[in-house]
Amino acid sequence: MRRSPGVNLALAIGLAFLAIIALLPFWWVISSSIKATNEIVSTTPTMVPHSFTLEHFAKLLTSSDYPRFLLNSLAVSAASMAVTVVLAVLSGYAFFRLRFAGRDFLYRAILLAYAFPAIVVLVPLYGMMSAVRLIDNLFALVVINVTFAVPFAIWMMRAFLAAVPLEIEEAARLDGASRLTILRRIIVPLIAPGIASVGIFAFISSWTEYLFASVLIQSDANKTIPVGLAGIIGQYQVDWGLMLAGATITTLPVVVLFFFIGRYFVAGLTAGAIK
Amino acid sequence: MVAVTLRGLRKRFGAAEVIKGVDLEFAAGEFSVIVGPSGCGKSTLLRMIAGLEEVDEGEVRIGERDVTDADPKDRGVAMVFQNYALYPHMSVRQNLSFALEMARRPKADIDAKVCAVADALHIGELLDRKPSQLSGGQRQRVALGRAIVRDVGVFLFDEPLSNLDAALRVAMRAELARLHRELRCTIVYVTHDQVEAMTLADRIVVLQAGNVMQVGAPLQLYHRPANAFVAGFIGSPRMNFIPVEVASVGPDGATVSGPELPPTLAPTRVDGLAPGDKATLGVRPEHLNLPTEGATAIEGVVELVERLGRETGVRVRTASGLALDAIVDGAATVAAGERLAVGFRPDACHLFNAEGRALERRFAPQIVDAPPRPDVHPLAASATIASRSEQ
Numbered sequence: 001m002r003r004s005p006g007v008n009l010a011l012a013i014g015l016a017f018l019a020i021i022a023l024l025p026f027w028w029v030i031s032s033s034i035k036a037t038n039e040i041v042s043t044t045p046t047m048v049p050h051s052f053t054l055e056h057f058a059k060l061l062t063s064s065d066y067p068r069f070l071l072n073s074l075a076v077s078a079a080s081m082a083v084t085v086v087l088a089v090l091s092g093y094a095f096f097r098l099r100f101a102g103r104d105f106l107y108r109a110i111l112l113a114y115a116f117p118a119i120v121v122l123v124p125l126y127g128m129m130s131a132v133r134l135i136d137n138l139f140a141l142v143v144i145n146v147t148f149a150v151p152f153a154i155w156m157m158r159a160f161l162a163a164v165p166l167e168i169e170e171a172a173r174l175d176g177a178s179r180l181t182i183l184r185r186i187i188v189p190l191i192a193p194g195i196a197s198v199g200i201f202a203f204i205s206s207w208t209e210y211l212f213a214s215v216l217i218q219s220d221a222n223k224t225i226p227v228g229l230a231g232i233i234g235q236y237q238v239d240w241g242l243m244l245a246g247a248t249i250t251t252l253p254v255v256v257l258f259f260f261i262g263r264y265f266v267a268g269l270t271a272g273a274i275k
Numbered sequence: 276m277v278a279v280t281l282r283g284l285r286k287r288f289g290a291a292e293v294i295k296g297v298d299l300e301f302a303a304g305e306f307s308v309i310v311g312p313s314g315c316g317k318s319t320l321l322r323m324i325a326g327l328e329e330v331d332e333g334e335v336r337i338g339e340r341d342v343t344d345a346d347p348k349d350r351g352v353a354m355v356f357q358n359y360a361l362y363p364h365m366s367v368r369q370n371l372s373f374a375l376e377m378a379r380r381p382k383a384d385i386d387a388k389v390c391a392v393a394d395a396l397h398i399g400e401l402l403d404r405k406p407s408q409l410s411g412g413q414r415q416r417v418a419l420g421r422a423i424v425r426d427v428g429v430f431l432f433d434e435p436l437s438n439l440d441a442a443l444r445v446a447m448r449a450e451l452a453r454l455h456r457e458l459r460c461t462i463v464y465v466t467h468d469q470v471e472a473m474t475l476a477d478r479i480v481v482l483q484a485g486n487v488m489q490v491g492a493p494l495q496l497y498h499r500p501a502n503a504f505v506a507g508f509i510g511s512p513r514m515n516f517i518p519v520e521v522a523s524v525g526p527d528g529a530t531v532s533g534p535e536l537p538p539t540l541a542p543t544r545v546d547g548l549a550p551g552d553k554a555t556l557g558v559r560p561e562h563l564n565l566p567t568e569g570a571t572a573i574e575g576v577v578e579l580v581e582r583l584g585r586e587t588g589v590r591v592r593t594a595s596g597l598a599l600d601a602i603v604d605g606a607a608t609v610a611a612g613e614r615l616a617v618g619f620r621p622d623a624c625h626l627f628n629a630e631g632r633a634l635e636r637r638f639a640p641q642i643v644d645a646p647p648r649p650d651v652h653p654l655a656a657s658a659t660i661a662s663r664s665e666q
Binding site: 181 | 325327346347348352353354356357358360361362363364373374377378421425
């Protein structure tokens with residue numbers, strides 16, 4: 001069906017409007033990070049920078065704790081991603097391919113994790129981490145991030161595993177492969193897009209996690225980026241240049257990740273939506 | 276070559292029993308075909324032999340071994356699936372060598388075996404392609420190759436030709452017959468296509484609702500079906516069934532008649548049949564033609580004409596609403612809407628009692644099962660028409 005030019009124009013305007021809403025904040029942050037301080041705090045905001053400076057980036061990387069925050073965030077997010085992927089693949093396979101008593105109950109139970117806002121479990125989790133002496137330890141953040149990412153990651157795996165015909169696995173069983181060999185040699189390569197999707201999801205949710213990092217981490221040396229950046233806001237003044245440069249660099253790993261495996265993430269979110 | 280024996284096999288899915296106590300023996304080196312309508316349990320039965328479905332009751336023996344609880348890989352069977360089930364991320368070579376790798380065979384052995392199988396199936400030039408780069412027929416050959424490469428005694432086929440077009444199906448049927456002849460293996464083949472069953476099988480097993488209806492050579496099932504279900508399932512187009520009432524019984528058979536059927540002597544044994552009993556007369560479309568002398572004629576209106584060149588398929592609707600399929604000469608001038616009488620010779624008809632059990636025909640070829648001889652084409656070894664004599 002051909003659309004009339006009027007409808008096309010209206011759609012284009014609508015899409016452009018939505019694109020501006022989505023992209024403008026990014027443009028503002030990135031363009032402002034290279035503005036001189038007086039232009040940033042000017043009462044007449046400028047959309048296109050009139051000045052150019054890299055002093056905020058230099059200050060951020062040389063005389064702040066930001067490089068430390070960056071390394072901490074990278075370590076926590078990479079570890080959370082790796083553990084989440086392994087657990088999601090193994091449990092996804094178990095939930096959607098194996099028959100065992102209590103399977104449906106367990107599957108529903110893990111999704112129950114999303115029934116409660118994170119803040120509700122903050123105090124009990126703090127108590128638990130304290131009991132095992134993991135307060136102010138990055139490992140605690142990995143545990144928390146994995147705990148919250150795995151249920152959704154398992155759910156994401158469902159569509160990818162469903163797309164692998166059961167007969168392929170049965171053929172491998174007849175060919176003499178063990179369950180683990182089937183998982184490693186047959187299933188994992190076939191659900192690689194799903195694994196990439198789960199990886200991106202786990203990385204981004206760890207990368208942006210603020211609540212638990214702000215409570216469980218106490219020393220500057222162990223802070224992650226969201227908490228570290230928040231610390232730039234002082235009681236009496238805010239160094240906007242530093243903040244904007246920090247925010248700009250913070251988006252980089254996510255952009256790089258999306259550049260390489262982002263198309264799998266989109267496939268992951270839409271898989272199973274239509275036949 | 277090993278035999279496969281099933282004893283008292285039962286399978287339930289929840290409350291539904293899909294295999295209801297099946298006893299079968301697939302002889303060593305035999306090409307057996309299990310046929311039946313969708314949902315009759317034929318694929319389930321095959322999967323139970325493969326070990327892909329658990330057996331609720333009964334026993335599966337392969338050769339001398341009881342494999343009822345054995346893992347699929349330990350049964351010495353290979354299976355070709357309906358959708359081929361090739362490993363999509365692996366090349367043809369990797370697909371063929373996977374089972375040998377799992378068996379930890381030396382690399383040189385694997386390479387030699389893969390090349391030999393690829394040559395035998397004419398897929399040598401495809402070895403480095405992925406399944407997605409192959410046509411349906413080529414994928415089918417790779418699936419066959421993956422089964423053959425394993426050197427097992429029993430091959431299981433689950434509707435392997437159903438995804439192919441008609442021409443390719445005919446070519447693959449010939450290929451399968453050739454493979455069976457060369458490999459001298461035991462084959463259990465599941466299909467819903469009775470043409471595949473008739474052309475490939477040494478022996479056909481007809482299954483309905485989890486029960487074995489009849490086991491026999493293809494022509495035995497065609498000429499001497501055990502019941503109305505087998506009679507209707509084997510043969511294409513399907514057999515015509517005419518409800519009748521028994522007028523009299525005698526040493527020459529039963530005389531039956533119906534609303535549009537004049538009294539007709541069906542030359543069958545009459546065990547248990549008495550005048551006044553309800554029965555069903557079966558006439559295959561190929562035996563229902565334009566009436567000749569001595570034939571029983573039925574008249575109706577032509578509803579459908581299908582011209583196939585050599586022959587013409589005609590559907591005639593009688594006054595009582597009975598639809599009869601007939602096959603007449605390709606040159607016959609028949610048109611839809613006109614009145615037409617079709618007829619059959621009484622010795623070509625089948626008679627079924629009120630329960631649907633066939634009454635033994637007195638004039639029908641006697642088919643004797645012959646043991647398969649590996650040095651002879653399986654289709655030639657399958658059955659012998661011994662005589663056309665009265666029982």
